Amino acid sequence: VDALPDRDPDAAKKMTTRVAGEVKENVEPACARQLKNMHYVWMIKPDALAENPHWITSGRVAANGKVWGDAEALVEITAKGK
DSSP: OTTSOOSOTTHHHHOOOOOOOOOOOSOOOOOOSSGGGSEEGGGSOHHHHHHOTHHHHTTSEEOOOGGGTOSSOOOOOOOOOO
16 A cells, blocks of 8 residues: 555645544533434443433433333434524
8 A cells, every 4th residue: 555656645735633622521411402412321421420310301311222221212302493
């Protein structure tokens, strides 16, 4: 691969250097209207979820669903927009 010439030598100029942001701790997950944009229980640390059970009821965190061993399947919540 290294012996082949670069097909687009200007691509290196187009690349953007990504800088990692600060690690955010003690921040509650954002509210989401669609299931695809929500955080799931498996994504949150168990101790943080135990301290904040209202995240699940307020729509900040979605249950895992049958795929992850829950008894009920996930249901899309339809909320009206502005």
